[in-house]
Amino acid sequence: MSEVKFSKEHEWITLEGDVATIGITKHATEMLGDIVFAELPEKGSNVEKDGTAGVVESTKAASDVYTPVSGEVVDTNQAIVDDPSKINEDPEGSAWFFKLKMKDQSELDSLMNKEEYDKFAKESAS
């Protein structure tokens, strides 16, 4: 599996072959608070880089989930739809959101590595 990369919209992404797994970061969940609703893109649909690909709602507000890369949705994580609190518990592990078959792997180049993201998150939080 590839190195984990991060977007400015607080999504993480890993690549295995040409299939990317995408979720939201721990930092994002801390900003959102208790997550109580998740909506995921439909399997088989195509999503475009930086477009919306789902929604999460906390007790406070709704937030769009963006996809950091383009591709066809090949799998979604029904477990987090059934129990959205799992997203707070393990956001960067078992609570992934969806898997995409990527078209253009060069889209990953503009994303941040862990160190860059941590710095970005710290700055954007303050």
Next chain:
Amino acid sequence: MEIKKTSLNKLHQSNNAKFVEFAGYEMPIQYSKGIIEEHKFTRSNSGIFDVSHMGQLFIYGDESLTEELEKIFPLDLKNLKQNCSKYSFLMNEDAGIYDDLIITKIEEGYLIILNAACKDKDFEILSNLLGSKFKMNLDNNRSLIAIQGPKSVEILNSIINGVDQLNFMTGNWFDSDNQKLFVTRSGYTGEDGFEISISNDKAEKFVENLIEKGAQLIGLGARDTLRLEAGLCLYGHELDINKTPVEANLRWAISKSRLSKGGFIGSKKIMNQMQDGASQIRVGIKPEGRLIAREKTKIFDDTDTQIGEITSGTFGPSVNGPIAMGYVNKKFSKVDTKILLEVRGKKHPANVCALPFYKKNYVKGVN
């Protein structure tokens, strides 16, 4: 304008509060445990809420004050016993609601608890209506602390002996730590609990004492989910100047004896609406599934006609599902009526339901 702070601000900070601006005040939305845990702790144990931003209006006077206030509020104040509280409204001539409030008859006159965002305007309106005959004091030197939940009576009684003898919607002055506190058995969560009016310089120590006895600080986030589960209105959401108490389904709060005779501001409109019915009415709404319908969500019938709008919607932690309140055309207001909620461009099924979503019994018969 500089943001205002309550006398508990430092205590909130040291308890890792996340702050928001609310009605010009820096208020805690939540602490480190988060809204759901704070909500559940209040339901099972005892939560402390800083509600010092709310207005505490003391009006001093005798029977002539009661007579004047009966021209304003739809209450039978002449027959209200000392130390008893009533929920009421300040209205305009069209029965539009300026504010909702709790009024308590005290020995010296009345104490009225007002919403933070409305209190200055309320003071102006009441001053104009009452003239200069009565001394009025919107007291900024007192904090207001709520303690809510099943363990609250035991915790508070260990600090202020005798509060366990109060019935729901009554209050009294108590002496504690060489000062006079006004305590009412009331609240905004659907739980048994109390609100304590205390001088600003004693508030922090008092709350630290409550924490020591096992109560925990709860933010405005959980206050909102708790009150919504209890089916209680929030001014600026369910209530505003374009809504009447009849439309808000709060006719229970209007004293029966006042309904027949009228004589209070807005009484004509209210009497008309009681007779002819209001065209829109506040209802409880339960979305199917897990979908949350927030404020301003449009409500439709199955012919694509808009029939109303959501005024508050969230996830109810004790209900363990989404809950909402809103206004619908009267013919859709019956319990179990199927409606549709438009969220992010799609229509989702929901049902009109009875309020509250969550119910416990208040303490009525202690004395």
